[in-house]
Amino acid sequence: MVSRDDSFAIKGIREGLLVTLSAEGEWEALTARVLARIDEKQAFFKGARVALDVGERPVLPHEMDSFRLLLNKREITLWAVISSSHTTQTSARHAGLETALVTSQGGLESPEVSSEMQGAPGLFVNQTMRNGRTVRYEGHVTVFGDVNAGAQIIAGGSVIVWGKLRGIVHAGALGDETAFVCALDLAPTQLRIAGYITVSPEDKRRKPRPEIALVRNGRIIAESWNP
Amino acid sequence: MGAKVVTVTSGKGGVGKTTVTANLSAALVSLEKRVACIDADIGLRNLDLILGVENRIKYHLVDVVEGRCKLQDAIVKHKQFPNLSIIPAAQDRDKSAISPTQMVAIVNDLSPHYDYIIIDSPAGIERGFRNAVAPAQEVLIVTNPEVSAVRDADRVIGLLEAANPRPPARLIINRVKAEMIKRGDMLTPDDVFDMLSIPLIGIIPEDEAVLVAGNRGMPDLGSRAGHAFKTIARRLMGEEIPLKDAPTPGLFRRLTRLFGGRT
Ligand SMILES: Nc1ncnc2c1ncn2[C@@H]1O[C@H](COP(=O)(O)OP(=O)(O)OP(=O)(O)O)[C@@H](O)[C@H]1O
Ligand SMILES: [Mg+2]
Numbered sequence: 001m002v003s004r005d006d007s008f009a010i011k012g013i014r015e016g017l018l019v020t021l022s023a024e025g026e027w028e029a030l031t032a033r034v035l036a037r038i039d040e041k042q043a044f045f046k047g048a049r050v051a052l053d054v055g056e057r058p059v060l061p062h063e064m065d066s067f068r069l070l071l072n073k074r075e076i077t078l079w080a081v082i083s084s085s086h087t088t089q090t091s092a093r094h095a096g097l098e099t100a101l102v103t104s105q106g107g108l109e110s111p112e113v114s115s116e117m118q119g120a121p122g123l124f125v126n127q128t129m130r131n132g133r134t135v136r137y138e139g140h141v142t143v144f145g146d147v148n149a150g151a152q153i154i155a156g157g158s159v160i161v162w163g164k165l166r167g168i169v170h171a172g173a174l175g176d177e178t179a180f181v182c183a184l185d186l187a188p189t190q191l192r193i194a195g196y197i198t199v200s201p202e203d204k205r206r207k208p209r210p211e212i213a214l215v216r217n218g219r220i221i222a223e224s225w226n227p
Numbered sequence: 228m229g230a231k232v233v234t235v236t237s238g239k240g241g242v243g244k245t246t247v248t249a250n251l252s253a254a255l256v257s258l259e260k261r262v263a264c265i266d267a268d269i270g271l272r273n274l275d276l277i278l279g280v281e282n283r284i285k286y287h288l289v290d291v292v293e294g295r296c297k298l299q300d301a302i303v304k305h306k307q308f309p310n311l312s313i314i315p316a317a318q319d320r321d322k323s324a325i326s327p328t329q330m331v332a333i334v335n336d337l338s339p340h341y342d343y344i345i346i347d348s349p350a351g352i353e354r355g356f357r358n359a360v361a362p363a364q365e366v367l368i369v370t371n372p373e374v375s376a377v378r379d380a381d382r383v384i385g386l387l388e389a390a391n392p393r394p395p396a397r398l399i400i401n402r403v404k405a406e407m408i409k410r411g412d413m414l415t416p417d418d419v420f421d422m423l424s425i426p427l428i429g430i431i432p433e434d435e436a437v438l439v440a441g442n443r444g445m446p447d448l449g450s451r452a453g454h455a456f457k458t459i460a461r462r463l464m465g466e467e468i469p470l471k472d473a474p475t476p477g478l479f480r481r482l483t484r485l486f487g488g489r490t
Contacts, residue, residue: 079287128424130385131378153258166422 012123012137015101016079018146023055031067038074043195044154044173048136051080051101058087061094068095072215118217120157128166129153149189155179161186164208177200177215186211224225229338230263233345233463234363234394235275240350240405242371243401246348249277250453251367253446254460256308260342263302266316269324273459275315278305279444289317291322293331295305298336307445312341321352327361331477333364343463352386360387366396367428370475372403372414379420384425393411395430404433429459430470 007022007030021030038045050071059081063115068078080098082090092099121139128143131150135141140157151167153159156174158181165183172179172194179193185199185208198220210223235248252264266274269289275281280303281391286296291314299312305311314333317324335343346357359442360366366387370380387396400416407413416430436450447453458468 127388130388131381134384146421148380150381162420 015051018051018053020053023057027063035070035178041174042218044156046075049077049079052078053082054088056084058085059091061091064091064095149208152203166223180212180214182212184210191220193220229282230341230344231400232334232362232364233270233343233367234348235345235367235369236348236356236359236383237369238348238352239376242369245273245277247345247369247399247401248274248345250446250456251460252311252345253308254448254456255343256311257382258460259304262345263312263314263337263341264345264347265314266347267355268347269316269355270321271349272316272318274347275313276399277441278313280305280317284315285364287317289320291448292325293327298333302306318477325358327357328372330358331362352383366394367399368396369399370419370486371401372419375463377419381423384423388434389476399425399429399431401431402433429455431455
């Protein structure tokens, strides 16, 4: 999401979303603007796990708590706060939050997408997404593998699955009705494009074939995809 | 050379992990291997019951970890299969009594004396699962031909794929009922493979003999299920055996090529 407002940025990372706040400006006002942005795009943010990067800004415990509470109300979980400020780190630890993006796998992940790149940014998932995995990304998402039942993709752009799509997918989750979803076998548990929603027809013995789903005349249709 | 360490896990409870651990261990012993099986399901010990050694337990895994006995003292030998050692779990403790690092240390101590170490895990994906999987060189995922068990297996495979290092995993489909498949009332092995896409090491039929053997504490390798366990043991040892003991021949033609697939 390229911000209209450069005092903060929101982007998708492997662990969920990363919200980067400018170290300057008043905390209350800045967080209010972030929340306003979130409220504009509820479908995209609902259920997200958010890490907050505040740079060198000192954040007091009550400031952190109230922001966290406001996120909670929107069904968003704040799980980490990253800062070089000692005050902020202490507040974060006090609140039981992580202070680094290091996950149990020990990797530091940040799929940086430069805005100078041609076209819209994309995320490449080079692996089957199994039950329990969620990918949330503001651009397009390509999966080289299957998306199994119980896995979920929420993308601002389009979703391409070079494999079987059985999980839940929401393309155009920021409102883009021109977004599409295609897969070598398109049989999602639930498919959404922008504000439209559909489920796969129950037809167990059908032959898998590549299909593309898009919005036509106010509803989602699937047609044969000939890549 | 040390033992090959294999962990049996599933995600969903009650699908047959302990049954597989006991019978696969016995099958390996019947093929002249020295086997130690470890019950990592702390708090819910079961393996010793199925193997009929519950009355001879003096010490357990947590006793070893906490230094109350030597590893040697916790090992119970099976009566019928002297080359089968069992390391029982504690019943009066919970999973947090042992850590993944301690589990690895115990397996390392056992390793020089055995050909195979088979570890039974608790249900779920919590601490007990991580304990059981930490020392694994290979993981066998047990599932039943039913959607909820397959979904849980999928979640576990995802966790293993994210692990570093990533142990190879193969699938066991347990409690397959040929008649139900014929009627179209049960997922076929093909369906299960289609949902999980990992190599299959064997299919075990539903067999009353499993329950009877469990109650008697003596694995029955002569039963239909027993035969399937022996086949899995041989595949584990590296033999290439095509899937001919499938419950309904003809149905699984497509599966035969899966065995040649990636492992
Ligand atoms: N192939 C089979 N045929 C018939 N019964 C079976 C078969 N496999 C397992 N069972 C029965 O299913 C029950 C559960 O098996 P088991 O205890 O091995 O599962 P588990 O995965 O270890 O369970 P838990 O998650 O509680 O540890 C037992 O009563 C067992 O006898
Ligand atoms: Mg068990």
